Amino acid sequence: MTSVLIIGGRGFIGRHLAAALTTAGHRVTAVGRDGVDLIRDSEADLVAKLAGHGLVVNAAGLVRSRGADSMAAVHAEGTERLIRACRTAAVPKLIHLSALGAAPDGQTAYQRTKGHAEAVLAASTGLDWCVLRPSVVIGRGGASTALFSALAALPLPIRIGPGTWTVQPVHVDDLAALVVRLVSWVGPLPRFIDVVGPEPMSTDTLTMILGAWLNLPSRRFLAVPEALLDVVSILGERLKGGPVNRETLAMLQAGNTAGSAPFADILGRVPQAVPQALARHPASDADRLHARLFFVRTVLRWSLALLWIVTGLLSFGLYPLADSYRLLGSMGLDGPLATLALFGGAGLDLTLGFLLLIGWCPAAVGGVMLASVAAFSLLAAGLPAEHWTHPFAPLLKNLPIAAATLAMMAMES
Incomplete structure (x- = not known):
């Protein structure tokens, strides 16, 4: 049994990791920003909160900046402070949640700030670490699932861009299963793992898969000009709480794919195809209502x-x-x-x-x-x-x- 601290443990991925690790018999502490704040906690406070844990999972992240809680502060500076605190607190292992496509020179602020954190980890010593780079993560409660479910629930499903933008979605259960294996890993942790589903697919296909999960009839897609999508994304950023922003659109447009074989080797099996993974969690009336109210909100x-x-x-x-x-x-x-x-x-x-x-x-x-x-x-x-x-x-x-x-x-x- 390992004592695991999950930072960002109240978010979508963090909650699933906590449940899987607890089920596997580990002692789990899952905290939100009120428990561990990578921006505002002093170095001494961070060290005290990390002390005594055998492994830390950093699942903290933002898809849009919120005042002082910017992506740079959380992803880059926050990860730097966490690495220093782990070394001081003698935490032996760190699993860091990054993103597929993260790079210091990435197309979006999200990718660049995540890439900066990866670079800092790669240069660090005295700490065993692993970076997980998930593609679009699908599962009940996830932001991507909510968006594509909402598109499917419209009278005419909206096509994002040309409908051919490619993603390689992975179900959150497989991501959680991977973390369970890594917590019990014997020897040095693998350094970088691209966490992706078994096959790439278009955004149209993902929308149809989620529509089928919600038991919605198949309908013709409504094409929306990219210029209009850009306007909606800008409004969503400026007025807060919009359904999409320029960061998410840019990452979808750039594509989000990788080879799945290395992930499968470490996981010990082929990752689940999204339709089969979703079938293990049948949609409820609440899921359909949430999808229909997504844009109404x-x-x-x-x-x-x-x-x-x-x-x-x-x-x-x-x-x-x-x-x-x-x-x-x-x-x-x-x-x-x-x-x-x-x-x-x-x-x-x-x-x-x-x-x-x-x-x-x-x-x-x-x-x-x-x-x-x-x-x-x-x-x-x-x-x-x-x-x-x-x-x-x-x-x-x-x-x-x-x-x-x-x-x-x-x-x-």
Whole structure:
């Protein structure tokens, strides 16, 4: 039995590694950023947290930078600090999760920062290490699985690029099985392992495989111009939480394949084909619902944000101020109090809309929105009946808006 510390152990891959290693009889500590922070923990803190473990797995990673938590900080600088801490804490072995295509001169920041970490490991001494370079990792809970499942669940599945971009997906169970073997490995660890499935396939094929797993009917693909995909990816980066970004598109376009024989030799068997691996974990109603809501989540948040921004702009004068004051007067608000309500409410609407648009604490912002809608609805209760019974039902629309906000909060939590 080995004492294993998994950094990034709360993520998709980390959770599967922890389960497999625990099942194999190892003593596993799986921590997230609140347990081990490769950026903010001091060297002494890192050494103390690593001490006593026989092996460390570094599964920490980002697919997009988040302020101070940049890819360079986590992948490159964080790995450098981890290597030093392992040596000081006398941790004998380190398994590092990198990525297929990682290189210091890679096409994307993700590949370059992962490549930098590999270079640092290759130059290090006094530590037995192994770098795993997985291709697209498939399995329930994974980001790639969610994206391609969502594409398959659309009325017309969207074709990413020309549909011929090539990937070589590996199921997370095989990646976890590999780590279990490496933890018990006798002798020096293999240095670099490309972790890939048995055969390359197009992104269209992967989409169809996941559609079949979800028990969805086969449908014709909808081709989307690459220029439009670029726009969507840029919006996703700028407004946060978009379905794709330029990093993921660039890596898909570049291709993601390698020979599977070395991986199979170390694993002790041929890796599973994706359809067979997925068949071991049948899709549920929850999987199908998640796939169908994948794109709805972003559209819902952005549309609610737009509604609040436009409402704020209208209240600031795009809608005639005299009519706004007249409406407030019918609610019993006059003079300075009406001005405060009009412009204070407009400022609040704009602030909440922009915060939601950039993805800042959506659940908390949604809570304030609900409170604001409830407060306005109470104030509006005394308005003439025409505001409630008009065919366009301007005030009754608060009910579906509140419901949409609740749904957004649930999906963003």
